Structures are given as structure tokens and as C-alpha cells.
Amino acid sequence: MTELPRAALAWAGCFDAREDERAGILALPTATWQSDAATLLRLAATHRAGNATPGLSLEYVAAAAQCEGAPAWAGPVGAVLRADALRALGRPAEAAAALDEARSGLESRRLDLGDRLRLSGVVHVREGIAAALSSDFPAAMAALERGRELVADLPSVHAEATGMLALIAFLVGRLDDARTLLATIRSTASGTALLPAAATGALLAIETGAAEAHLEEIAAARASAAGTEYHALLTAAHAVALEAAGRPDSVTRALWDLDAAAGSDAATARFLGLSAWLAVQAGARQIAPALAALDGIDPDPAHSVCPAAWRARLYLDTGDCHRALAELAPCVALGPAHAMRTLVYVLAVSAAAYAGLRDTVSADETFARALDLAALTGLRRYIVTLPPTALAELLGRAAGSALPEASQRVVSDVAGMLPADPTAPQPLLSPRERLVLRHLAEGESQHRIAWLLSVSHNTVKTQIRSVYRKLEVDSRQAAVERGRVLGFVE
DSSP states (O other): OOOOOGGGHHHHGGGSOOGGGHHHHHTSOHHHHHTOHHHHHHHHHHTTSSSOOHHHHHHHHHHHHTOTTOOTTHHHHHHHHHHHHHHHTTOHHHHHHHHHHHHHHHHHSOOOHHHHHHHHHHHHHHHHHHHHHTTOHHHHHHHHHHHHHHTTTOHHHHHHHHHHHHHHHHHTTOHHHHHHHHHTOOTTOOGGGGHHHHHHHHHHHHHTTOTGGGHHHHHHHHHHTTTSTTHHHHHHHHHHHHHHTTOHHHHHHHHHHHHHHOOTTOHHHHHHHHHHHHHHHHHTTOHHHHHHHHTTOOOOTTOSSOHHHHHHHHHHHHTOHHHHHHHHHHHHHHGGGSOHHHHHHHHHHHHHHHHHTTOHHHHHHHHHHHHHHHHHHOOOHHHHTSOHHHHHHHHHHHHTSOOOHHHHHHHHHHHHHSOOOTTSOOOSSOHHHHHHHHHHHTTOOHHHHHHHHTOOHHHHHHHHHHHHHHHTOSSHHHHHHHHHHHTSOO
């Protein structure tokens, strides 16, 4: 990585300022810092870090604009800092105008080529962040990638762009890309710049069933985001973590805070929060309010959260599987045009709907496609939000089928993420009982089954009695026939 030229260090410091620098600046003689544009802008930047106070940041930027003899870079840098504060205050249109002003300043001021390119990169990154927070992911990716190339020697700006790109990758279902991007963030970055990475890291942990272990970490990141444009995003990520950890009451409290924190450009945060709330509502079988909340909501451009998929999921709890499939038909037709995350969920919900209609062939084929995509992307969490009985049935049949090893790992991972609630509905037959039933259907004797499964004869006898009891039959033939009706036997 090339070193930043000494002449650029003054303005570059405005984009990695720390809260603890504020006291040192204010301890200087008043006449020194109040009349120096560079120092005022650095002071403004400290109000974006820690317990951010964007209103004060605006005041210091305004004061810097009144200083005489300001360096050529002060105008564009001040406009970027003003845009940051306005975005944090929920005024996206004014923030966009400030970035336009910064770009105009770069074109009209006498700056050397290196400064102009780097500051242009900062503007691109800030535009990308704004687009990402409002769920315009295609525009966000284009701006962030372009800006990231130009700020390679500005660690904090580079880290902020990288963290936001990782978040977008996660939201559209490219988890491996998200992890790879996070691994490239340099340890020299700090403060607000790391908040997008913190949100992404927490969401990745939730996806693999480690929500409980990361609750304190995400709560701390949420607290450090107070007063910044990332507060709504971190609040939503915290709500997702609380839902995954089985704390529905805490989810509700977090979402109250999200309503207060979310500005008009916080669509990404609202979509994340909505997914957590819908999962809680579905778990509590509060179907009517959940469906009402989805009315009039359009998906984001990448369909990272798809209202149609959630409506179909809720219809499963009403028993209206036909309506669920009808709701999903356009989504299935879109195929890869959906975000990968959504497509996995669409297929999983479709499989549950087919299972509810006792069409086990379509259910298993569709679930196998969902598992294949989940194995490819690393996605797991959304599958867990299927109705427990339907999911247990799908997992049970998948566990006893000839799926690829990667898909079987998904089955195991999802099963491990299910809540350990003894009162929750259980699958009719365990995976081992289904295997025993299949051997009975093939005409194998009890001794032969014991040999095939490497268990004792008495164990097989116990499992067969359990199969008969659960299927409410009293003979091998009746068990096999009942098993065929229920889809346990081909």
C-alpha cells in the first residue's frame, strides 16, 4: 500500500478522526482553533465518531467556511462532512446536495491531481453509502467500487466502503463474498468507518446459528452508532439477532427504537427490521397483523426482502397452501433475478406449501433445490423460520435421502439451529425411524435391518414398535401402506 503524501495528511485526518481527539483540540488557545479552517473541520469530524452529535458537526463546518486563508481542500472536505451530518439527521436530499457541492468544488479549486482523485473517491464512497442505506444496491455497488479504488491509501474511508459492500453482498445472498471483503479491512481503520463491517459480521454470525454468542457485540456496536447514519442499520441488525436468539419481547423493544432512528433514507434498515418482526409474528401465529403490515410494501430493487415470499409464509400458518403457492408463482418465475437470499426462501416456502398439500414429490424436489442454493451461498437462517411441523417433515425426509454431501450439511446446520423447545411440534417419525420403515418396505427382516444399521436386534424391535405406534397401525403391511400415504416410503 502506498504512503499518503504529507501534503494530504491534514485533510485525510478529517475522515478518520476519533472522539478522544476533541478534548485536545478544545484545549488549544481559543483564537488558534476558532480561526483555523483545518482544525475546525477536524473538530467537526470528531462529532461523527463515538457518541456522534451531527448538529455540532454542522456548526463547526459552517464556522470553517467563514475562515480566511483556508486551504483549497477545505471547501470540498467541509461539504462531505456536512453531507455526513445531514444524512445522520435524516435529511438525505440536503446531504445529496452537499455531495454535489463537494464534487463541484473539486472541479473548480486548485488541487493537485492526487488530492482531487482521493477526494473524488471519498465523494463516490459517500454516495454509495447513501444508496446502500436506501436499498438501491446496484447504484451503491457501482459508486462504492469506484470510490474504493481511489481511496486505497485512506484506511478508514476504504474500510467503510468495504464494510458496506460486504453488507450488500450479505443482503443479496453472497455470504462468501461478504466474508472475503471483511477479511480485507485493515486494522488501522477505526470508529464510525467500522460500523458497516460490524453489522455485516453480526448478520453473518446469525446466519450460522451463533446469534446468542454475538448479542453483546452487536448491542455494543449499536450503542456506538448512536447519532450516526448507521444507528438504524445497527438497531435493525440487533433486532434480527434478538429474534434468532429467541427473544421476541426484546425484538419489539428494538423495533420501537428502529422507528425512532430510521430516517427517510433508511429503507435497508426497515427491511431488516421487518424481517425480524415478521418472524416473531409468524412464530406467535399473529397472522392478520403481519399480513396487514405487508400491504403496500414494495420489495427493494434486489428483492433482498420480498413481501410476496413473506405473505406466502404466513399463508402456510392459515393452512391455505394453494394461496401460498399462487403468491409465490411470480417469484419462482423470476428465478435468479431475485436476490439469492430471497430465492432460497421462496423455494423453501414453496416446499413447505407442497408438503402441506401432501405432494411429497414436489415438496422434496423443491426443498432439494433450496438446500442446493443454501449450500452454494451459505444461507441458513431464513429456512429456520418455516412452520416447525413442515420444516421438521422436510428435514426428516431430506436427512434420509441421497442428497449431495453439501446439501446434507445444510440439513444438519438447520436442524441444529431449531429452538430446543420440548413443547414445540415434533416430526412424526425420526430420521432413523423413517430409515427402518423403508427397510421394512423393502422386505428386510429385523435381523437384517439390525445388521444394515449396525445396531442390536432389540433396538430395531423398539424402533419398529415406535413406528407402529406413531402411524397408528399394528402390522408391517399397514405401516408400509401408511408410510406411502404420508410420503415416508416411495
